[in-house]
Amino acid sequence: MSVRVSPDKCIACTTCVVHCPVARVTPKFLGPRMIGPAYERFRLLGLAEDESLTYCANCKNCDITCPQGVPVSSINMLARAEHCKKHGTSMRDWVLAHGELQAKLLQLIPAALKNFGMLNPVTRKVLDMFGIDKRAPLPAFAPKTFRQMARKVEQPSLPRKVVFFPGCFVDVYDPQTGLDMIWAFNRAGYEVITPEKFGCCGLPMIANGFWQDSRRQAKRNLAEIARWRDQGIPVVTGCPSCALTFRQDLPEFFPDLVEKHGAGVLEDAQDFLLDCVDRGELELEDKAPGDLSLIYHAPCHLRAQGNGLPGLKLLQRLKGVSARNADAGCCGISGSYGFKKEKYDIAQEVGSELFHVVRESGADFATSECGTCRVQIQHGSGKKALHPVSILRARLEGRRPA
Numbered sequence: 001m002s003v004r005v006s007p008d009k010c011i012a013c014t015t016c017v018v019h020c021p022v023a024r025v026t027p028k029f030l031g032p033r034m035i036g037p038a039y040e041r042f043r044l045l046g047l048a049e050d051e052s053l054t055y056c057a058n059c060k061n062c063d064i065t066c067p068q069g070v071p072v073s074s075i076n077m078l079a080r081a082e083h084c085k086k087h088g089t090s091m092r093d094w095v096l097a098h099g100e101l102q103a104k105l106l107q108l109i110p111a112a113l114k115n116f117g118m119l120n121p122v123t124r125k126v127l128d129m130f131g132i133d134k135r136a137p138l139p140a141f142a143p144k145t146f147r148q149m150a151r152k153v154e155q156p157s158l159p160r161k162v163v164f165f166p167g168c169f170v171d172v173y174d175p176q177t178g179l180d181m182i183w184a185f186n187r188a189g190y191e192v193i194t195p196e197k198f199g200c201c202g203l204p205m206i207a208n209g210f211w212q213d214s215r216r217q218a219k220r221n222l223a224e225i226a227r228w229r230d231q232g233i234p235v236v237t238g239c240p241s242c243a244l245t246f247r248q249d250l251p252e253f254f255p256d257l258v259e260k261h262g263a264g265v266l267e268d269a270q271d272f273l274l275d276c277v278d279r280g281e282l283e284l285e286d287k288a289p290g291d292l293s294l295i296y297h298a299p300c301h302l303r304a305q306g307n308g309l310p311g312l313k314l315l316q317r318l319k320g321v322s323a324r325n326a327d328a329g330c331c332g333i334s335g336s337y338g339f340k341k342e343k344y345d346i347a348q349e350v351g352s353e354l355f356h357v358v359r360e361s362g363a364d365f366a367t368s369e370c371g372t373c374r375v376q377i378q379h380g381s382g383k384k385a386l387h388p389v390s391i392l393r394a395r396l397e398g399r400r401p402a
């Protein structure tokens with residue numbers, strides 16, 4: 001692996017340390033400045049890695065706040081990949097990094113059986129010994145994947161098209177959100193294409209140190225995005241982490257692939273729909289009886305893109321909906337980070353302020369674009385959390401979200 005990100009722009013101001021949610025709650029992590037740019041200089045000299053590197057959650061709050069534009073999280077992820085290459089990776093981390101592959105291997109087993117097998121107390125104890133905390137909110141497999149269900153959706157034939165990148169959370173665990181996306185785009189006058197060739201964006205592999213596997217995913221996804229981009233068809237996603245991976249991580253980590261296939265831009269689906277509203281393509285006639293109050297969580301990976309909060313804005317355009325930004329920092333889950341035994345308590349502590357705000361809000365539902373943020377919010381606050389587009393669909397169809 002020859003890619004490196006220079007630490008030289010760091011002026012040691014410690015802004016990133018103040019905003020790092022992990023360093024705030026545990027002394028086990030030395031913090032972004034130390035583990036990122038400061039240690040990178042030791043690493044460049046070939047000196048030993050500090051083990052606390054594994055505590056970086058890749059939430060990117062350091063990148064968001066650094067006044068010098070130092071990509072601290074990228075420095076950390078590159079160092080982690082190097083560390084894993086030298087010292088190997090655990091079976092637990094392999095399992096957490098390859099959810100999509102496991103779903104494929106288990107596809108012939110009915111979901112109810114898979115979920116019983118994975119989520120019953122005996123298996124959870126075994127998984128706990130294996131390093132996946134028994135209290136962690138592991139999502140259940142959906143009866144069918146999004147792509148299986150999408151094939152059966154009868155869409156109108158429309159001249160305008162978008163390609164939808166579901167991401168593995170929607171595909172394996174939450175197909176309803178993907179179906180709600182198709183519904184919303186159809187209503188805005190776009191036929192939705194759901195290519196079979198897309199795979200996981202590779203972020204779980206990057207975060208767990210499986211560099212070659214994430215490179216393989218990048219190759220396949222970038223080639224597929226280029227195919228649609230060259231036809232002038234936009235590619236959208238409802239998942240901020242997938243979008244950020246293509247926007248920030250892949251150009252930094254695999255510049256040769258980006259040079260070959262071009263930038264793999266995934267447009268934010270919520271932003272796209274908001275533009276449709278502004279152009280008069282999507283009417284937001286809120287037909288649902290009664291008012292609905294929502295508490296919104298902005299995923300860290302959405303804030304890192306600096307494009308505002310289109311999902312929240314979309315909901316705020318609905319007549320009967322009051323939607324408030326919780327503005328209470330990171331939820332703590334960071335993909336599979338909060339599932340790990342040694343990190344579960346840290347993740348809960350990181351998310352505690354958000355859980356408190358959600359609980360105290362009195363809102364009917366929590367809402368957020370990121371699937372694992374929703375799982376964590378539901379687990380930490382007890383409040384049901386839905387994707388903004390699922391709520392949008394329910395209101396436009398004149399029913400309560402479910």
Ligand code: SF4
Nearest residue numbers: 020056057059060062
């Ligand atoms: S990515 Fe998040 S956890 Fe890692 S150093 Fe940056 S702020 Fe801290």
Ligand code: SF4
Nearest residue numbers: 010011013014016066
């Ligand atoms: S990485 Fe950025 S925010 Fe952190 S200490 Fe260096 S200059 Fe400051």
